[in-house]
Amino acid sequence: MKLKTRMFGKTYQFKDLNEVQAKASEQKSGDELAGLAATSKEERAAAKIVLSETLLSDIRNNPAVPYEIDDVTRVIQDQVNESVYKEIQNWTVGELRDYFMQYTSTGPIIQRIATGLTSEMIAAVTKIMSNLDLVYAARKIDNRASCVTEMGRPGIAMTRALPNHPTDNIDGVFIELYEALSYGIGDAMLGLNPVQDTVESTTYLLEKLYEFRMKWEIPTQNCVLSHLTTQMAALQKGAPVDMLFQSIAGTQKANESFGISTSMLDEAYDLGKKYCISGAKNPMYFETGEGSELSADAHMGVDMLTLEARTYGYGRRYDPFCAMSVVGFIGPEYIYDTVQQIRGGLEEHFMGKMHLFPMGVDVCYTNHMPASQNDSETLALLLAHAGMPYFVTAPMGDDIMLNYQLLGNHDLQTILELSGLRRDPAFEQWLQKMEILDDNLKFTARAGDASIFLK
Template identity: 85%
Template structure:
């Protein structure tokens, strides 16, 4: 395995695959904070050259964290389709990139090859692709999943309503929910981040959301994003869960800092398939974010993008409804500005898509990050161009409970019209029945009027 190259008359020698991966990454403040980033543009270019020439077998044989030490590694390695892997193991990372870029490499062809990839291979090819490359390949692939409704079909983009409230006040929650629905938002899910992580509060909120969904016959799915142990306890007591949520990360140590183990997720997945009221095939929902392993002192010397790819490989074990990366949520310590935010969002959508489930990105930033709503709109438009199947919005683009900025409910119709994407068909029909949309999918005079749910 070759770990050095000569560039502009200077020899660049790397210690191992992890160092090549880290220094080939596009600039991110989190990798700089961890001391893993390339020290110059030239060193980054040299690492990309070495990575592009590396065999896929070299990457598989050198996982980011050793197999015997980490259950995320074991999950990723054990789910590889060995027959497909044998076909491609002597490809270079550059060969993989070129193959996916071919016009003749359609979505189903790429999906088949993806079954033979490890997450580290997916991270590697991502690092040698341009933004346009990432959009071009991701747009080819349709990963379809079903809970109550189905997402991931070509030309369809769903959106999660985010009715968070600082005190879990039920009237405040529903005021936000009414607004979201009145703007045509909610076909990905009605997803609430609760303040109180108790079985009683989670059960109360699940019952309220479920009763509301049944009363208004809304074709979507509910989720209350308590810790997975809280949700399972509520489910065992009869709470109406459509799907099960958990935040996950790219190392066993990071997951343990979240209070999560593979055995716990396995048990929840098995129970959910039997007990979730949605009756759907895909009943798991995960959230991720670059830098979470660094925050938990659990990155183990691995760069953020590779860890994020490993998170998606881990999620794949549970055949999720979709996975959502909250791209700028942790702050400028990890994703510094709008340039890094845009690149990270495109990388994450591409890597999740190549991990073979519907992938979403919460296009967001914190108030101490040098970014703006215009930057978020730029990224959202590019992700829509890439065919991303799941977005999230909030009233006025402001999560008043988690204190970060994202897309606004009022932005959603504009994004759909600009991109040519459509809502989930049965949800669109429901909006037409509610006279929020007309027969052409355009807003009526009732759009944005939350009071229609009070009449």
């Protein structure tokens, strides 16, 4: 395996593949914090050259974290389709990128190739792709999954409503939910982040959401994002659970810091398949984010983007209904500004699609980042044109419980009209029945009027 290149009269030598991967990454403040990033643009370019000339087999044989000590690595390596891998093992990373760019490489062709790739290979090709490359290649891929409804159909962009409240006050939760639905938000899920992580509180919130959904005949699914163990206990006691949620990471050590393990996720997956009231084929929902391993002192000397790809490889074991990256949520220590936010969002969406499940991005930032709503809108439009299957929004783009900024409920209609995407067809019909959308799928005068659910 070649680990050096000569550029502009200077030789750049790298000690191992992990260093090449880290220094080939686009600038991220988290990699700089960890001491892994390239020290100059020239060194970054040299690392990209070396990475582009690396064989896929070299990446397979040198996982970011050794197989013997990390169950994330074992999950990733053991799920590779060996027949497909044998066809492409002698390709370079550059040849893989060129293959994705060919107009003859359709979604099904790319999806087949993806079964023979490890997460580290997907991370590597991502690092040598431009923003436009990431949009172009991701748009080709549509991964479908089903819970109560189906996600991932071409031309459809769904949304998660985010009715969070700082005290779990049920009236406050529903006021936010009414507003979201009145703007046509919620066909991906009605997904609540609770303040209280107890079986009793989780069950109560699930029951209230389920009663509301049944009363208004809303074609969607519910989720209360307690810890996985809390949701499992609620489900076993008969709570109306449509899907099970958990945050996951790209190393075994980081997952242990979340209080989870592979055996626990295996149990949850089996439990969800057997007892979720949705009858879901895909009963799992994951959230991720670059920097979570570093913040838990569990990055194992690996760069953030490679770890994020490994997170998706780990999640793929459970064939999720969807996954979502909270790209700017952890803060400027990891994703510093709008340049890094936009790049990270496009990278994560592409890598999620390459792991063959519906992948969303919470287009968001914290208030101590040098970013703005304008920047979020730019990323949202790029992701829409990349064919992202679902977004998440909140009233006025402000999560009053988690204290971060994201897209507003009122933003989605503009994004759909500009990109040519649509909501889930069954949800569109419900919105028309509620007289929120007209026959041309445009807002009526009732749009944004949350009081329609009080009359």
